Amino acid sequence: MRAITISCFGEVDVLETADLPVPEPGPGQVSIDVSHAAVGLADVLMRRGEFGGTPPIVPGLEVAGTVREVGAGVHHLRVGQPVVTLSRPTAGGYAEVSVADAAITIPLDSVDPRLDAAEAVALVPNTTTALLSLELVGNVGPGSQVLIHGAAGALSGITAQVARRLGATQVLGTVRSARRAAEAERYGYDLVVSSNGFRSALSDAGIDSVDIVVDPVGGRLRAESLEVLAPLGRLLAVGNASGEDDVRVGANELWLANRAVLGFNVGGLLMQDPTAAEAAARRAIEWVAAGTVNMPHTTLPLAQAAEAHRLLESGDCEGRIVLTVPN
Known part of the structure; x- marks a missing residue:
């Protein structure tokens, strides 16, 4: 699969396209065919090395897309279901396929089918x-x-x-x-x-x-x-x-x-208790779909992740930035 990696810690030019093995979900996890990945300050700090770790690292805490495969013990999600994840310290979102704990992967169709993937990952x-x-x-x-x-x-x-x-x-x-x-x-x-x-x-x-x-x-x-x-x-x-x-x-x-x-x-809360945000996430989806909570977002293709980071750091972009991932 294609992914954007932090090849070494530094400025935006360390974000590089790479071909990586497709990750598989473990018990209690799902893999997601990613259609959209949010870009946030945590990604910038990760790229600078402020969170530690060893490159190459795939940034991206939050994604939206469809379930590709479910791991053992996952019964509330199904293959092909549209979903959005909450923040994952494990990251891995700037990729065609990403793995997330099922407990922080929220189905969109069972809450409000009006919400599209880009808006979901930008706001939920x-x-x-x-x-x-x-x-x-x-x-x-x-x-x-x-x-x-x-x-x-x-x-x-x-x-x-x-x-x-x-x-x-x-x-x-x-x-x-x-x-x-x-x-x-x-x-x-x-x-x-x-x-x-x-x-x-x-x-x-x-x-x-x-x-x-x-x-x-x-x-x-x-x-x-x-x-x-x-x-x-x-x-x-x-x-x-x-x-x-x-x-x-x-x-x-x-x-x-x-x-x-x-x-x-x-x-940190979701690492300790992945179920802690489920009810709040469902309320969030309802509010976003109803327009109670709103915010503009800018979309860029995955290949322009470096430009997304530049925009975020410069403050030249209002609202959220979302990468679109072709599949």
């Missing part, structure tokens, strides 16, 4: 992640005030819409540029401000505190975010896109201020 995994992080960890519900950093990003834009769906009455965002602020407007924020001096901007708008901060950026923003949390407020760390040094917070500081810092890593 991130919508599932947002649901799990906000509902199970952040305890977002009716009346919540939510601040989301990196507001125009692929995960943050979905998170804003999910927060609203869960009943949040005020959804705020921060961005690093005016262009990104314009992009974020489509996701229904009540207010979007610059990440530089965001505390002052919120104060000028009459907002002194929020219940939840969702932070995929890290670094300086994470440290400053603690100061805008209301009593019993939660800072939800969901990434470190800035690449800045970790932020250390003392337990006594949190105790005295009645604040909490919580982490959510969907890949």
